[in-house]
Amino acid sequence: MDPAAAFPDEKPRPDEAAWKAALGRAATPLDEVLSNLRGSQPAVVVEWQFSARSGWYRLLLLKKRRLLYLVPKRGDVRVMMILGRKAVAELQAGPFARQTDRLLKTAKHYPEGIAFTFDGKSLDPNLLGAFLAAKIAH
Numbered sequence: 001m002d003p004a005a006a007f008p009d010e011k012p013r014p015d016e017a018a019w020k021a022a023l024g025r026a027a028t029p030l031d032e033v034l035s036n037l038r039g040s041q042p043a044v045v046v047e048w049q050f051s052a053r054s055g056w057y058r059l060l061l062l063k064k065r066r067l068l069y070l071v072p073k074r075g076d077v078r079v080m081m082i083l084g085r086k087a088v089a090e091l092q093a094g095p096f097a098r099q100t101d102r103l104l105k106t107a108k109h110y111p112e113g114i115a116f117t118f119d120g121k122s123l124d125p126n127l128l129g130a131f132l133a134a135k136i137a138h
Contacts, residue, residue: 005055006072013048014056014072024075026120033125034060037067037132067135076120079128082113087134096130 006022007014020027037044037060045061058070069080083091091100108115118128 001052002054002073004073004076006074007056009055010050013050019058019072022072022074023077023120026075026077026123029120029123029125030070030077030079033123033128033132036125036129040133041136062136067132073119077123079118079123080115081131081135082110082115083131083135084113084138086138087131088114090134090138091130094130096127099124099127 001008007018014022023030041062043062044067047059047061048056049059050056054071057072059066060068060070067081069078071078071080088100088104091097103116104114107117116131118124
């Protein structure tokens with residue numbers, strides 16, 4: 001188990017107040033991203049899941065398609081997503097090209113796509129919103 005996991009105990013599942021408290025300063029930019037996402041995609045579903053490795057985390061789904069993994073840490077959050085090559089190409093041609101290229105240097109490459117990870121300090125709501133829009137479009 002990750003020692004920084006905010007919710008390492010399998011029971012009980014965290015509630016909304018515990019979620020906000022665990023995220024600390026990262027809650028505000030993440031709330032902005034999630035509000036914008038729900039406004040543009042009302043069918044997005046948020047599910048809690050438990051992992052023996054990271055404890056409780058949230059998964060955002062759109063028609064069973066995994067959009068984001070939100071893994072709370074004590075006072076922080078790790079946001080992960082996998083983008084396909086078309087979505088990455090769109091981002092590289094758009095207004096976030098420089099940030100995308102910088103993130104590609106540390107991203108993990110898998111056959112199903114490229115895994116990007118953000119933490120509370122690097123979480124730019126506009127950039128994450130652009131990544132989500134590219135993922136949904138492709």
